[in-house]
Amino acid sequence: MSNKTVKAHCSAPQQDSEAHCSASQHDRAPQRDSASRVTNAAGRIVPTVINGKPAVPYMGVGKYKPEGFRAAPKIASCADYPADGNKVIPSLKEALLKAGLRDGITISTHHHFRNGDLIATQIFDIAHELGIKDLMWYPSASFPCHEPMTKYLEDGTINHIEGSMNGALGKFTSEGKMKGLGVLRSHGGRYQAVQDGEVHIDIAVIAAPTADPFGDANGVNGPTACGPLGFALADSQYADKVIIVTDNLIPFPCLPWQINGNYVDYVVVLDKIGIPEKIVSGTTEITKSPDRLLLAEWSAKFCDEAGLIYDGFSFQAGAGGTALSIGIYFSEILRERKWKARFARGGSNKYLVKMLEEGLVEYILDGQTFDLDGGRSMRDNPHHTWTSPFTSYNYHSKGNFSSMVDIVILGATEVDVNFNANVVTHSDGYLLHGIGGWQNTLFGKCVILPIPLFRDRMPVIRDQVTTICGPGELIDVIVTERGIAINPLRTDLIEKMKNSSLPIKTIEELKSEAEKICGVPAKPKFTDEVVAVVKWVDGTVLDAIWRVAT
């Protein structure tokens, strides 16, 4: 354990740290992590204080059960709101000021617009213009379009992010430039943190493709239709102030009302809130890579041979090219045997919608729609319904959908010989991705990771993952192009696959096969400064992300 404390609140790179520290007013900024660190149940060294608040180290799967009552927003009185239901405010700036925009508060946004989001950055443009400092941004995910946030992290408008730090934001964080400590949570963990009071949202700004003046809103209609608005549900219910921003205001009532106007304080109408073609996510086509197709084929074959596919089974459909291809193989099997899947969990897109429309899947329970077909189906087909992290992923719910799913297909940047997996950092130590729903879906009955054994020269199976995001006990099968490894804990699967035609190997065999081709990789070098933490679904601290030594 380190006795070294963070040098200053400001941890910009050596060469310009002086300038940075003097330029920014960070007296109110909480210290990133205190000197106090412990080794948690996953064997990882984690801080016990995060941004000035105490944190519980990870204790094991299903071990931590906090008591007490849920957090709650302030009591509202309808007498304070216009009787005619018209909450429209002329500008976002005015709405933010009315909502109490000030130093040090937490502002949340959702990511249903993915890389086509035009709202999140505008909020911080306004805050910057007003000279507001030390905000906490609480997005449900970030995308490359949010790169401009780095300048607000640099000038102190934003103190830190609790959400995903993708691409440029991840690099910024990994290099120790973010003032506060980043906190990475799953979609379910985000809901959990709001519900148990770990995070209090002061202002929620909800971009809505269609809304009425009362604040009822949905994502299925309008020029920037994005499907559901489930990631903003907790924000609407628990934030002190809720602002709906839309470019498609219709007279009351706005149906369906995915967001209920009763939670909403202000409505703002802008010309354009998103870029429709960028709302459609990049990875919506099945893969053309022969290696990925092989992974998909073997994964589907594995599911079939292990008896995981049956009439009435269920699966989690991923958005990646490999996961989509597995859906194609599932379809072939179902069609041939005249079987149906009872339900599939989305991210939906045209391929899953086709399965629904062909009668191969009876219901889609959808967290987000990745393309226009997904959105159309959710709007028009009663068998395609929207879900929120509350119904599917939340640790404080009385049960979740995620544990009822038979087959879950996921990705990972790294896996280790104990089946622990990483989705947030790369083998070079840099933070590059968010967790999304990944941790939450690990609770499915059989979790399969189809991943290439190495990417270019980067082996995927390590002695120890750089960052642990999912405990190995929840990860059942690793499918690579050079063999399939089954978690030794799954003796039932090992037994079923004893005479399989598929190349079943141990994870150590796969690791040495990769290292024979690529060489044994050196480990990344870190300083002993923590720059972010990974939370487990229950709110405990699973791992720390360290500053890369440059």
Add this chain to the structure above:
Amino acid sequence: MTKIATTGNKGKGIRSDCFVTLELTDMGGIQLELESKVSVMYGDSIRKEALEILDFFGINNAKVKIEDSGAISLVIAARIEAAIKKLIPAEKSWLPDLLEENRYTTAKDQNRFSRLYLPGNSPSLMINAGIHKPDGIILDLEDAVAPDKKDEARFLVRNALSGINFYGAERMVRINQGERGLEDLEYIIPYNVNLILLPKCEKPEQVHAVNNKINEIVNRISYIVNHKSYIVNRKSYIVNRKSSIWLMPIIESALGVINAYAIASCADNITSMAIGLEDYTADLGTKRTAEGTESFFARSMVVNAARAAGIQPIDSVFSDVGDMEGLRQNVLRSKALGFDGMGCIHPRQIVVIHETFAPAADEIEKAKKIVFAFHRAQEQGLGVVSLGTKMIDPPVVKRALNTINLAVKMNKLTENWRDTHEQ
């Protein structure tokens, strides 16, 4: 004298490769600059090997820049060596370890249903080629390599032959035409190649020239190895394996078609003869069509010539990689004409080719009955094989035996199928 050389590839879309810039200087020692997407994991080992290679070739003063997109060691070594040999003459070679898994030879009559073309200067396509289980992989030095990259491709192909695991696939190289093709042999014959494809073959003399060169190389290197007169390289491979270096001439012109039998029968190490339809149709002054009427004569000639010479006739590639049903129809036509295999240009074509060339279920059923009758006749000491009241001719029995062997080889039938066969 040129003092700067570049080799390899870089830029958008390039993966698992590197671009090397080498400038020989008069003083200042070795100045090595490395830009690598895997520098955290492999930066130190890349630098170390680069310095070792420069030292091995006696280079003491140079500026070297390596721009790496995740190349494995044997690729980086091939690029550096190619750059060095552009600037200075050197006899010796920096070879990767010969993988134990790659010490297999191939048989003259083994299956050659599929052979996957891989551009000889694109390492990213080579590394995973074997996992798709083609019968053969072709490292192509000819048309798939740009003219100015043909020299450096030789080093990459040489290193790949011994250092990349192709998981049992027959290691084939398509050499260039003419004199360059004969020079290509220096980079592959001593280094673990199984079969050489000869492009644009039109007369037996081309085959003889290649075989003469192979003999010369094998004899020369055997002499050196046996007499230890000097160290050829770090780890000289065992060379005297002429018997298992096979040839597959490719017929790609009207003259080649006319001389097909003379070519097919001119040497013992010819295993098979292929047809290349793109060049052939161009030579005829016509266009390639889906029905293939224009190439019917040529394909039949190749099949007949090959059969007459006792070798395998192999069909051309099917170039629409997205059209699997079109490919399947094409394979069915090939098989009906008498071909034993065809080329492929995308790994996903392999499984379609194998499944379609493999004996169909009804063929296997019929063959099982005949083979069973054949064994029964043998056990009973009968000279004549009969099924019911019908007598079976020996060629029919032979074909049935072939079908069964093939079915067993392709996992369509268990080896002990006779135990469970119901008569």
